[in-house]
Amino acid sequence: MGSCTAQIVLKRASSNRALLLYFAGNDVLKPGPVELAAQPRASPCQALGIRWASCLYFLKFPQSPLLTYVSILVNVVIESLALPGAGGFAFMALERDKHIAERALLTMDEAQLLALYRSMSLIRRFEEKTAEMYARGKITGFCHLYAGEEAVAVGAIAALYDKDYVVSTYREHGHCLAKGASPRVVMAELFGKATGISRGHGGSMHLFDANLRFMGGYAIVGGGLPLAAGLGLSILYKEEPEVVCCFFGDGALPQGAFHETLNLASLWKLPVVFICENNFYGMGTLVQNAICQEELYRFAEPYKMPGVRVDGMDVLDVYGAVTEAAARAREGDGPSLIEAVTYRFRGHSMSDPAEYRSRREERIWQERDPIKALRRKILHDRRATENQLNEIEAEVAAVIDDAVKFAEESPEPALEELGKHVYVEE
Amino acid sequence: MAQITYREALNQALREELERDERVFIMGEEVGYFGGAFKVTDGLLAIFGEKRVRDTPISELTIVGAGIGAAMGGLKPIVELMTINFGLLAMDQIVNNAAKIHYMFGGRAKVPLVIRAPQGGGHQLGAQHSQSLEAYFLHCPGIRVVLPATPADAKGLLKSCIRQDDPVIFLEHESLYGVKGEVPEEEYLVPLGRANVLRNGKDLTLISYSKCVYDSLAAADALENQGIDAEVIDLRSLNPLDMNTVLDSVRKTGKAIVIYEGWYTGGAGAEIVARIQEAAFDHLDAPVERVATLDTPMPYNAKLERAALPSPAKIIQVAEHML
Ligand SMILES: Cc1ncc(C[n+]2csc(CCOP(=O)(O)OP(=O)(O)O)c2C)c(N)n1
Ligand SMILES: [Mg+2]
Numbered sequence: 001m002g003s004c005t006a007q008i009v010l011k012r013a014s015s016n017r018a019l020l021l022y023f024a025g026n027d028v029l030k031p032g033p034v035e036l037a038a039q040p041r042a043s044p045c046q047a048l049g050i051r052w053a054s055c056l057y058f059l060k061f062p063q064s065p066l067l068t069y070v071s072i073l074v075n076v077v078i079e080s081l082a083l084p085g086a087g088g089f090a091f092m093a094l095e096r097d098k099h100i101a102e103r104a105l106l107t108m109d110e111a112q113l114l115a116l117y118r119s120m121s122l123i124r125r126f127e128e129k130t131a132e133m134y135a136r137g138k139i140t141g142f143c144h145l146y147a148g149e150e151a152v153a154v155g156a157i158a159a160l161y162d163k164d165y166v167v168s169t170y171r172e173h174g175h176c177l178a179k180g181a182s183p184r185v186v187m188a189e190l191f192g193k194a195t196g197i198s199r200g201h202g203g204s205m206h207l208f209d210a211n212l213r214f215m216g217g218y219a220i221v222g223g224g225l226p227l228a229a230g231l232g233l234s235i236l237y238k239e240e241p242e243v244v245c246c247f248f249g250d251g252a253l254p255q256g257a258f259h260e261t262l263n264l265a266s267l268w269k270l271p272v273v274f275i276c277e278n279n280f281y282g283m284g285t286l287v288q289n290a291i292c293q294e295e296l297y298r299f300a301e302p303y304k305m306p307g308v309r310v311d312g313m314d315v316l317d318v319y320g321a322v323t324e325a326a327a328r329a330r331e332g333d334g335p336s337l338i339e340a341v342t343y344r345f346r347g348h349s350m351s352d353p354a355e356y357r358s359r360r361e362e363r364i365w366q367e368r369d370p371i372k373a374l375r376r377k378i379l380h381d382r383r384a385t386e387n388q389l390n391e392i393e394a395e396v397a398a399v400i401d402d403a404v405k406f407a408e409e410s411p412e413p414a415l416e417e418l419g420k421h422v423y424v425e426e
Numbered sequence: 427m428a429q430i431t432y433r434e435a436l437n438q439a440l441r442e443e444l445e446r447d448e449r450v451f452i453m454g455e456e457v458g459y460f461g462g463a464f465k466v467t468d469g470l471l472a473i474f475g476e477k478r479v480r481d482t483p484i485s486e487l488t489i490v491g492a493g494i495g496a497a498m499g500g501l502k503p504i505v506e507l508m509t510i511n512f513g514l515l516a517m518d519q520i521v522n523n524a525a526k527i528h529y530m531f532g533g534r535a536k537v538p539l540v541i542r543a544p545q546g547g548g549h550q551l552g553a554q555h556s557q558s559l560e561a562y563f564l565h566c567p568g569i570r571v572v573l574p575a576t577p578a579d580a581k582g583l584l585k586s587c588i589r590q591d592d593p594v595i596f597l598e599h600e601s602l603y604g605v606k607g608e609v610p611e612e613e614y615l616v617p618l619g620r621a622n623v624l625r626n627g628k629d630l631t632l633i634s635y636s637k638c639v640y641d642s643l644a645a646a647d648a649l650e651n652q653g654i655d656a657e658v659i660d661l662r663s664l665n666p667l668d669m670n671t672v673l674d675s676v677r678k679t680g681k682a683i684v685i686y687e688g689w690y691t692g693g694a695g696a697e698i699v700a701r702i703q704e705a706a707f708d709h710l711d712a713p714v715e716r717v718a719t720l721d722t723p724m725p726y727n728a729k730l731e732r733a734a735l736p737s738p739a740k741i742i743q744v745a746e747h748m749l
Contacts, residue, residue, distance in 0.1 A: 165499075199532025208531035215498060216531060220522045226488040227523065230495020230503075237451065237477065237501055257518075260488035267483065421533030422567050424591035 100320030101311070105377060108316075113374075113383050116158055116315050118392045120150040120371045123174040125393075125400045126183055127346075130173065130190060130204075133404065134350045139190045142219075143204040146174035148345035151370035152277050153178040155318025156245055156340075159326055165213045165235075165244040167228040170205035171277075171344075172217035175247055179214040181207070183403035193410035200413045201421065213242075221282070222255030224248060225274070229261045232270030232335070243271040243329040245322065251282025253291050253299060262303040262337070271329035273322055274337045277312065283348045284356035300337035312342030313370045316377075343368070427608040435577035435609050436466045436542075436598065439584040440504065442613070444474050447502060450588060453480040454489060454506030454542075463508045464544050464603055490516035490541060494523050494593075497539040502588060510545040510559050510597060517562070524593040525568030538591040540584070546599040546637055546687055547735055553723035556731075558636075558687040561694045563595045564664045570594040570618065572663040575639035577607035579662055582616030590618065599637040599687075619666030623675070627657035630745055631675040633698060634685040635661040638717075638736055642685050645741035654749060664694050672698065673706050680711035683744055685736050690718040715744050 105113075127147040133139045146153065153174040157166065168175040176186055181197060189196030190204050197207050208216040215231060218224040228246035235242045252258050253276065265272050276296050280287050288294045300307025306325070311317040318340055325336035343365040347354040354362075378384050430438070443450045451474075452467055458481040461468035471479040482489045486507060493505040507513040513520070520541070527535050547556030563571045570592050574580040580598065587594045624639065625646055632642040639660045646656040657675050661668065676682045682702055684695035699714045720734045 167495075196532070198530060198534065201532040202530045206530040208535055210498075210535060215495075216527065216535065218523065220518055223491070223518060223522060226491020226519060227495035227498065229488060230492035230497070231499045232495070233492055234496045234499025234501045237496070238499075257487055257491065260483075260485035261491070263483060264485060264488050264492065421529045423570075424528060424533075424536050424538075 100324075101314055101317040104316040104320045104323075105381065110383055112158075113378055114388065114392065116154055116319075117371070117374055117378065117389060118396060119154045119158070119178050120315065120374065121393055122183065122396045122399065123147075123150045123153070123177050124371055125396050126173060126177060126186070126403070129187075129400050129404055131346070131350065133187075133190070138408070139204070140192075141203050141205075142170065143190070143350045144171040144348065145344070145346045145350070146171055148365065148369070149277060149279060149312065149342045150174055151315035151374075152275065152312045152318055152340040152342050153247070155315040156247070156273075156275055156322040156338075158315075159319050159322035160243070160245055163213060164242050164326070165215050165228075165231045167215045167224045167231065167244060167246045168207075168217045169221075169224060169248055169252075170217055170219040171249070172207055172247070173204070176207040176209070176212075176214050176217070179209075179212045181209055181212055181214060183400055184406040187400075187403040187407040188410050191407040191410065192412070193407055194413040194417070195406070195410040199417065199421075201417075215244075222248065222252040222257035225252065225257050225261035226264075228272050228274075229265050229268075229270055232265060232272040233268065235271050236268070241330055243273060243326045245273045245275060245326070247275050247277060249282060250276060250278040250280065250287050250296060251285075251290065252276070253296055258299075259303075262299065262305070262335070265335040266303045266305050269332060269334035271332075272335040273325040273329055274335060275322070276337065276339045277342055278339050279312075279342050279344045281344075281348070281357070283352070284354075295339075297337055297339035303337075305335050305337055307337040307339070309339040309341060312340030313365075313368045313373060315370055315374055342370075345369075427610055429606050430577055430609050431603065432574075432577045432580050432598070432605045432607070433464065433466055433603040435581035435607075436584060437468060437470070438609075439581040439588075440467060440470060441473065443504075443585055443588045444470065444478055447588075449500065449502045450504065451478045451480065451496075451501060452504045452506060453482050453493065455482055455484055455508045457481060457506050462506065464598075464600065466542070466598070466603070467506065486512050486515035487519055490539075491519040491523065493539045493541070494519060494527070494537050497537045497593075498527070498535060502538050502540075504540045504542060504588065507541060507543040509555065509600070510543040511555055511557055513541070513543050513559070516541075520563070520569065520593075520595070521566050525566050528592070529568055536591050537593045539593045540587045540596055541594065542584075542596045542598065544598045544600045544603075546601055547719070547724050547731065548601050548637075550726055550728055550731060551724075552726045556724035558597075558719065560595075560597055560636075560664055560686075561688045561692055561697075564694050564697065568593070569665070570663065571597070571665040572618065573597045573599070573636040574662065575599075575602065575636055575660050577605065578609045579616050579622070579660070581609055582614055583618065583662060586615045586618050589615070597636065601637050605640075616662070618663055619668050620662065621668035621671040622660040622662055623657065623671065624660050625656070625658040627655040627679065629655045629679055629681065629749065631657045631659060631672070631679045631682040632685060632741065632745075633659045633661065633672055633675075633682060633695075635664065635694075636687065638685040638687055641736055641738050641741060644738035645745065648738060648742050649745055652746075654745065656745070661698075664697075667698075667701075669698075669701055669705065672702065676702055676706050676714075677709040680709055681714075681748055682710075683715045683717060683741060683748070685717045685741055687719055687736060689721050690716060691721050693718050712748050715748060717741050717744055 127145045157178040185197040192200045205219040297307035297309040310321045457467040458471040493503040686695040
């Protein structure tokens with residue numbers, strides 16, 4: 001027996017009835033009435049082998065008549081899975097008004113929607129090529145792919161201005177590209193070339209571009225959070241309007257740096273948006289085996305800042321939440337914590353076959369592929385044609401091919417580079 | 427020239443740099459309302475306000491990390507660690523971030539951060555409050571390690587550190603805050619990486635930094651009575667390390683003792699000894715010796731503590747044996 005997370009979206013039908021709109025990413029899957037007061041009789045859960053007990057959460061449908069849509073993320077027990085340590089199940093639920101995502105969808109113009117689509121596709125393609133180049137020995141060292149999590153970086157960074165800062169982790173190809181880095185210099189960095197974004201000194205885990213205000217990928221879990229606070233402090237100090245968006249994994253939450261930084265940021269009302277990418281695993285360790293409070297957004301509460309959980313597979317949901325949090329930070333109201341529930345499609349790093357999780361769990365999440373989801377949405381709402389989206393895919397593929405070519409043809413750093421850049425003043 | 431204390435000299439340096447450059451600010455535990463645990467920042471809050479002299483919670487890791495972030499955001503933070511013993515909680519940010527960022531981002535980022543911290547033993551503060559940890563930082567490329575001995579150097583070096591663009595660990599010895607010395611009235615800087623020959627001699631070179639400079643000077647005075655003419659060098663900083671001054675002296679005297687308050691094993695002095703023998707082996711008349719703190723945690727008992735630390739008597743003993 002094991003557990004995974006599924007998303008359930010309910011639409012309020014009356015005071016005690018709701019419509020099940022979708023489950024586990026299957027858009028509008030067998031919509032039908034759900035009795036709020038009773039255990040549901042039939043549901044798509046069965047098809048997925050999920051125990052009924054998990055659906056008890058329906059009873060907690062909030063009574064506020066203002067809520068019409070509710071997105072619930074539940075940690076459901078799947079009988080056929082054998083995940084380490086996942087005994088029983090804990091509801092990891094947050095009622096969050098899906099309106100925000102819906103509103104984002106409505107208020108964005110076509111160009112914006114397509115830009116999101118392009119950015120996510122670009123990252124996916126980049127990561128696919130990276131895996132390929134890694135397998136061919138062109139890229140070496142630690143390399144952590146972002147495939148599956150694209151909606152988080154793209155949704156969040158789309159909600160920022162160019163001059164806003166981003167601080168990231170070692171799983172940062174996506175954030176760096178979303179912030180506007182050319183795939184050429186990022187790929188060249190992965191190849192260790194002189195033309196790389198960090199001159200070949202950094203590698204996959206240490207991308208940086210001050211002009212783009214991409215303030216770096218850091219490989220010590222939790223190590224980037226204090227830097228984000230410091231950047232936030234520099235913004236306040238200079239009385240500038242920017243905000244800092246700080247990405248980190250679920251693995252950072254047990255770290256002292258997380259707690260110290262949230263305290264400091266809240267105490268000083270620093271303009272920082274903390275985005276926890278909860279992909280359920282820190283390497284092979286499940287969140288519930290690492291953190292006493294697995295509803296990660298709740299760590300906001302003791303630090304007196306807003307905390308929300310968003311669907312990290314829904315770029316618009318992330319976009320909406322970060323837009324709100326960034327506005328708040330910009331207005332001087334301080335930091336927020338956003339937990340984006342997401343999933344990495346690959347192992348922890350290139351050398352990890354992810355034996356600690358089932359292929360079935362992976363399939364469930366792959367059905368929630370954030371790029372496909374946006375594609376479905378765009379087509380469903382007729383915001384663009386299939387042709388347009390296909391063209392984007394083709395264009396992006398060409399850009400990535402060009403990046404690989406650029407990286408391949410770029411020179412290695414000269415040996416004299418070895419001792420350079422240790423100090424600004426030699 | 428005015429006679430002021432090491433503490434006052436540091437305070438002046440901070441005040442002048444805060445006045446000179448809007449980007450300079452101080453943060454740390456108790457730096458504001460309390461005036462600094464060792465009163466180095468005393469009075470600065472009243473002049474510059476909370477924005478420039480910022481009290482922080484007890485969160486060393488994050489104070490240093492935030493200093494790094496603020497430096498990357500274009501400011502010139504001076505972070506005070508209450509003592510270096512607590513700085514160990516910030517070791518990750520110092521070693522993995524401050525010292526690495528310029529290099530690992532290909533020279534495209536910089537961290538102009540000064541971390542000030544008192545250190546050293548001699549006050550019966552016990553094992554957790556009496557350490558001299560410069561070797562930990564010296565070991566790590568990418569971060570400057572500066573240890574002033576005199577009030578004039580304390581001021582001139584601190585100002586230089588604030589004006590340059592690399593991260594610095596600026597270690598002040600707790601026993602020196604009350605030490606008085608002449609400090610120029612006019613504006614001046616002491617450049618980094620230039621050792622200071624405090625006393626000329628032809629028989630023996632005593633190489634030290636921070637408080638041990640005073641032990642070396644006292645030893646040199648005593649040795650003079652025995653007809654031994656010792657040269658005394660204050661390194662001022664371990665990174666950058668001015669080996670030229672050291673080697674010039676050792677080539678002249680043929681004998682050297684390195685005196686430092688870190689532990690004997692793996693201390694900064696071991697590095698200097700190694701470099702002397704690498705570069706001046708043919709000029710040496712005797713093995714280069716070390717006088718350092720015994721390899722034990724610091725005892726509380728006064729007699730034992732004195733016995734653990736370097737002292738003029740120990741230097742004299744080694745020198746006599748050598749000559
Ligand atoms: C301080 C520290 N401890 C351990 C590691 C080794 N490590 C690298 S990634 C990782 C898991 C982190 O997981 P998470 O924060 O959830 O990020 P994800 O990889 O899921 O994106 C661990 C333990 C590290 N890099 N830093
Ligand atoms: Mg994780």
